[in-house]
Amino acid sequence: MNDVNDIRIELFGAEEPFEADVCDEPKRPVGICLVGAAGKMGNAIVEQIKLISTHSDAGPTRSAGPAAHYEAPISTHSDAPISTHSDAIPLENAAYLASAIEHEQSPLLGSPVSAIPNITYTSDLAAGAMASDVIVNFSAAESVARTISVAIAQRKPLVCGVTGLSDGTMDALKQAAAHIPVLYDANMSIGIAVMKKALRLLAQLLDFDVEISEVHHRHKKDTPSGTALSLAHTIAQVRPQSTVTCARAGMRADGDIGISSSRGGSAIGTHNVMFLGEHEMVSLSHQAMSRAAFATGAVRAALWLRAQDSGWYSMEDFVSP
Numbered sequence: 001m002n003d004v005n006d007i008r009i010e011l012f013g014a015e016e017p018f019e020a021d022v023c024d025e026p027k028r029p030v031g032i033c034l035v036g037a038a039g040k041m042g043n044a045i046v047e048q049i050k051l052i053s054t055h056s057d058a059g060p061t062r063s064a065g066p067a068a069h070y071e072a073p074i075s076t077h078s079d080a081p082i083s084t085h086s087d088a089i090p091l092e093n094a095a096y097l098a099s100a101i102e103h104e105q106s107p108l109l110g111s112p113v114s115a116i117p118n119i120t121y122t123s124d125l126a127a128g129a130m131a132s133d134v135i136v137n138f139s140a141a142e143s144v145a146r147t148i149s150v151a152i153a154q155r156k157p158l159v160c161g162v163t164g165l166s167d168g169t170m171d172a173l174k175q176a177a178a179h180i181p182v183l184y185d186a187n188m189s190i191g192i193a194v195m196k197k198a199l200r201l202l203a204q205l206l207d208f209d210v211e212i213s214e215v216h217h218r219h220k221k222d223t224p225s226g227t228a229l230s231l232a233h234t235i236a237q238v239r240p241q242s243t244v245t246c247a248r249a250g251m252r253a254d255g256d257i258g259i260s261s262s263r264g265g266s267a268i269g270t271h272n273v274m275f276l277g278e279h280e281m282v283s284l285s286h287q288a289m290s291r292a293a294f295a296t297g298a299v300r301a302a303l304w305l306r307a308q309d310s311g312w313y314s315m316e317d318f319v320s321p
Contacts (some may be wrong), residue, residue: 017310018155018180030306031098033132035147036139038102044291045298049097050115095299099128129154134302137162144169148176157181157305159298161188163226177312183305185315186226188297191286193315196234198284199273203238208275210235215262215270224259227271232257
């Protein structure tokens with residue numbers, strides 16, 4: 001695809017790898033360029049910024065920085081610790097919506113973001129990125145190639161939660177990590193990240209069959225879910241002889257990690273991993289009660305990523321000691 005070739009040109013022409021300056025105004029609010037701002041996840045992130053900013057300890061003022069727009073900040077404060085990195089992100093640190101990006105045919109272009117009306121939707125990704133500190137993409141898969149190119153050109157850390165990406169686009173994301181910090185994950189919830197760590201241990205200690213089931217809303221485009229595949233691949237890293245099998249027909253083969261999918265209603269996302277032995281079963285389950293679980297994780301990951309050097313990261317890295 002041409003977009004992948006364009007990305008490689010940018011990569012080969014990139015400057016020295018991104019090095020985080022952790023001493024550069026550590027308390028300054030972080031501006032987020034949100035790609036796919038009017039989508040389901042985009043709206044959840046915007047709403048989360050508005051909701052948590054009303055309880056922020058950071059205050060309404062902002063230190064000088066690159067962002068052109070400012071809203072009341074979102075504090076990283078929560079009632080309970082969510083990760084072992086919580087101490088690395090000061091509670092007085094905050095994020096704000098610097099720009100809201102939508103596709104060129106969007107009827108929303110030029111109109112205000114309802115939750116944060118002093119920001120308007122735009123299709124100018126380059127300008128939006130310039131006004132921000134971190135790019136967060138939860139748009140359609142076809143938007144990712146352009147986002148990578150702009151992130152590299154402007155040396156902006158990139159958080160990407162888009163699923164259903166082609167092999168070429170995933171390769172381009174990984175190549176970009178040689179030049180900028182890139183955090184990619186199919187699921188931005190803290191719970192799933194911790195669940196993956198538990199799965200590694202269970203897969204190592206239990207010589208049981210493994211089956212994964214997932215349920216999502218009727219409009220989800222990819223099957224199986226990116227999260228289900230990610231959970232399966234996490235187990236397969238511990239069991240390299242395994243084979244991930246989707247929509248199995250017939251008997252189960254030794255070493256299979258089976259994935260079954262259901263679509264219907266408005267289910268946000270439920271994932272169940274079963275370790276099935278001869279006489280017992282161990283299961284781990286995660287249910288997203290709302291998209292706020294993903295939105296909160298994405299914002300906190302963006303704050304954390306700004307303080308990292310160039311490299312490839314996941315939510316597991318974020319919750320690691």
